[in-house]
Amino acid sequence: MANEITYAITFIISLVVSTVIIYIVTKLFGEKEGIGRAFLAAIIGAIVYSVSYFLFGTGWLAAIIGGFVWLLALKGLYDMGWLRALAVAVIIWIMAAIVGLLLPTVTGPL
Template sequence: MDVSLWDALIFFLFGLIVSTIIIYVVTKLLGEKEGVGTAILTALVGAVIYALVYYLLGEGLLAALIAGFVWLLALGGLYSMGWWRSLGVAIIVWIVAFLVGFILPTVVGPL
């Protein structure tokens, strides 16, 4: 299946929007004061981190663990949170993202 640059861009932007909404809602529910701009930056930084780590290490558990750890550092830095709070936010974000990723493709039904 060939994917055009346009399709890849739309997929990336859609993923960025969904990730931003999830990060924004979760951090607001947990009492963070930063706005949607920080959520967009966090989602963008996360995408870049994962892309770089997967490019350098390939797919696999080690790449996922390293990328997740680096994203925790970025999350903590962008939101001025400690380790435990960053870990809690990240876990909730990952759970919600998994659920959205599972539910969202089935919303329109079979095509």
């Protein structure tokens, strides 16, 4: 039971962090959509990668397929072209990697 609660809390925290990162990056690119659209993009990303890793295992193939499908989702959600969606996705991935390196080192109640 404790593991399930820990996983749920970790998922919620990562979803909130992803939402904020997506929101900031899309605002930097001049998008008008709000935090709700960023939250939807974060949820879709979580689902896409989960399905991709479930179907193709952990590895490059799953990451590439999941990344491409998430790129399609970004393109559609924000009504942007391929290059702009790719630029947004790359910056989101870079920011998420940086935050991922820093977040586990923050001390707190968890």
